[in-house]
Amino acid sequence: MAIEKILLEHGSGGQATSRLLEEVILPVLGEVPLLDSALLETQSLKGLAFTTDSFVVDPIFFPGGDIGSLAVHGTVNDLAMVGATPLFLSVALILEEGLEVATLRKVLSSLAQAAREAGVRVICGDTKVVPRGKGDKVFINTTGLGRLNAWRPAPKSLNPGDKVIVSGPIADHGLTILAAREGLGLEGLKSDSQALHRVVLPLLEEYGSRIKLLRDPTRGGLASVLHEFAAESGRSFRLEEEKIPVRPEVRAGCEILGLDPLYLACEGRFVAVCAPEAAEEILAFLKGFEATAAASLIGEVVSADDFPVLLETRVGGLRPVPPLSGEPLPRIC
Numbered sequence: 001m002a003i004e005k006i007l008l009e010h011g012s013g014g015q016a017t018s019r020l021l022e023e024v025i026l027p028v029l030g031e032v033p034l035l036d037s038a039l040l041e042t043q044s045l046k047g048l049a050f051t052t053d054s055f056v057v058d059p060i061f062f063p064g065g066d067i068g069s070l071a072v073h074g075t076v077n078d079l080a081m082v083g084a085t086p087l088f089l090s091v092a093l094i095l096e097e098g099l100e101v102a103t104l105r106k107v108l109s110s111l112a113q114a115a116r117e118a119g120v121r122v123i124c125g126d127t128k129v130v131p132r133g134k135g136d137k138v139f140i141n142t143t144g145l146g147r148l149n150a151w152r153p154a155p156k157s158l159n160p161g162d163k164v165i166v167s168g169p170i171a172d173h174g175l176t177i178l179a180a181r182e183g184l185g186l187e188g189l190k191s192d193s194q195a196l197h198r199v200v201l202p203l204l205e206e207y208g209s210r211i212k213l214l215r216d217p218t219r220g221g222l223a224s225v226l227h228e229f230a231a232e233s234g235r236s237f238r239l240e241e242e243k244i245p246v247r248p249e250v251r252a253g254c255e256i257l258g259l260d261p262l263y264l265a266c267e268g269r270f271v272a273v274c275a276p277e278a279a280e281e282i283l284a285f286l287k288g289f290e291a292t293a294a295a296s297l298i299g300e301v302v303s304a305d306d307f308p309v310l311l312e313t314r315v316g317g318l319r320p321v322p323p324l325s326g327e328p329l330p331r332i333c
Helices: 017-029 067-080 101-118 171-181 197-210 219-232 248-257 276-286
Strands: 037-040 048-055 085-096 123-130 139-148 163-166 211-215 236-240 271-274 295-303 310-311 317-322
Touching: 067 085, 067 101, 067 139, 067 197, 085 101, 085 197, 085 248, 101 139, 139 163, 163 248, 163 276, 171 248, 197 211, 197 271, 219 236, 219 271, 219 310, 236 271, 271 276, 276 295
Parallel strands: 085 123, 236 310
Antiparallel strands: 037 048, 048 139, 085 139, 163 271, 163 295, 211 271, 236 295, 310 317
């Protein structure tokens, strides 16, 4: 059935998002690479990476961050995932009539601090105000520009036996946002929102020839990233549930709410696929950084299977991990 109206699930990062892109957006815009950042390697723009993102998270303040710092981290991380050094940001604000100026100042101060810490400059922007009830406090759109380094993503180079590493515990951000929004009273939750390029760029400088793919598991979580990798590479993935890091507070919250942490968003983690002979060395390298001290080798690439992503459970069974369907957590970024 053709898409006739936009639904919340079209922003999930899962199957509905793919359908919206393939059936509505890309046929009009033409060939747009399905990467979070575009690699600008034309004759006149050689060596640049370019990305854009919008942030509508609800609530705008949450344990571990806010919409201002999140906007910087999300944009910087998209550039880092293609091996680019972040340089410049634009920031466009959509403000709702009635927003307290003190709230806006708090958001902007957080955004500015995050940009300074990431080593990027905000160089242009825009501000629009919409009538009361036509927005929700503040939305932020960013554009990021970075300088490409030597490394490039190579999905077609994936081979059976290549290893999958996640840089730290998953699902922190998604569950934190849900708990804050609904006032669930779950203790010990905190978003993992952080800039990753301070780890990723040294990692690529040292091991770039052994790393084939990078992606940050934001909307749709770890499961959606691996489905993207499978579609791009023509390979399948087998994961070990026991090795996927999930903090006890997050695991308990997911069990209470009936949620699968594989599908919940992160905002300060990345997934890497690397050559098997380098996996342990790369893992040791990551553990030397505070941001990735809990990195874990969670699975490997296998030959194309009927199921793109398979999970070996704690009890030794094997189950398929389907692509995300529906929108379990809207407005998490």
